[in-house]
Amino acid sequence: MIPENLLLNYGATLENIKASEIILHENKRADFYFQIKTGEVKMFNINEQGKEFVQGIFYDGESFGEPPLLGDFKYPASASAVKQTQLYKLSKTKLFELLTENPEINLKFTKALAKRLYYKATILKEISVxxxxxxxxxxxxxxxxxxxxxxxxxxxxxxxxxxxxxxxxxxxxxxxxxxxxxxxxxxxxxxxxxx
CATH class of the missing domain: 1.10.10.10 (Winged helix-like DNA-binding domain superfamily/Winged helix DNA-binding domain)
Structure with missing residues (x-):
């Protein structure tokens, strides 16, 4: 989504995440932007009976967990690596700086979030009816x-x-x-x- 060189220019770090390692926790404050270099990440919730509901699966080049950064609310789901994953991690402050200074990236970012919102609305309709x-x-x-x-x-x-x-x-x-x-x-x- 965001070019790797641009992420690095704004101070992103490249993290190595093991399979099944938790990256972010439901109900925790959102402080970082995450973008996958290689690997696979799932966002999920677990109900009282221990059943997992997967909100989404993300692959190479995709980001996840952005809405809480923009909306200033806590993560509505947890995220973990499905397999060995490398991902870029950028602070919220630096992400906002990057988006402000690069309007073409900001527009791509907004379009990607809109597509994800469309997917969620479609799947919710499917599940319910x-x-x-x-x-x-x-x-x-x-x-x-x-x-x-x-x-x-x-x-x-x-x-x-x-x-x-x-x-x-x-x-x-x-x-x-x-x-x-x-x-x-x-x-x-x-x-x-x-x-």
């Missing part, structure tokens, strides 16, 4: 638009991750994926989902 198959197709189609092309798109998520992102049990996702394959909506090739 649609059957499992529809929820899964909406998620896959969103990912295909964001990361794929018009060709056959391989979903790089596990069944558990799909369940976490759509608010379902993994068993429900497995059944729904089989049904979607039977309906010709997706293809399964060597246990991988394609659309």
């Amino acid at each position: 649609h059957p499992p198959e529809h929820r899964i197709l909406t998620l896959i189609d969103f990912l295909k638009r964001k990361y794929g092309s018009e060709e056959l798109f391989q979903v790089e998520l596990t069944r558990q991750q799909i369940a976490d992102l759509t608010g379902q049990r993994v068993e429900t996702v497995i059944r729904a994926i089989k049904q979607l394959e039977q309906d010709g909506e997706i293809k399964l090739i060597k246990h991988k989902v394609f659309r």
Whole structure:
């Protein structure tokens, strides 16, 4: 999102995060901007029964956890590395300085946040009113638009991750994926989902 050289010019540090290491905690104050160089990060909440709900998964070049920086509120979710991850960490003060002095970056930043807000609104609607198959197709189609092309798109998520992102049990996702394959909506090739 923000060019790496610009982040470094404003004092960002490059952090190495181990798989499963917590990067930020729900209900803690937001003091830093995070952008992934390489790796994978998930933002999540855990309910009283210990069930995890994944708010989002972020990959190389993407940032996460920005709304609390801009809105001056605490993190609504925690974030951890899914696998070994390198990420840039920049103080809130320096981020605001960077955005103020680079209006073209500020506009890209705002557009990225708007797309994320659109995704959240879409997924919330899916979770509240649609059957499992529809929820899964909406998620896959969103990912295909964001990361794929018009060709056959391989979903790089596990069944558990799909369940976490759509608010379902993994068993429900497995059944729904089989049904979607039977309906010709997706293809399964060597246990991988394609659309």
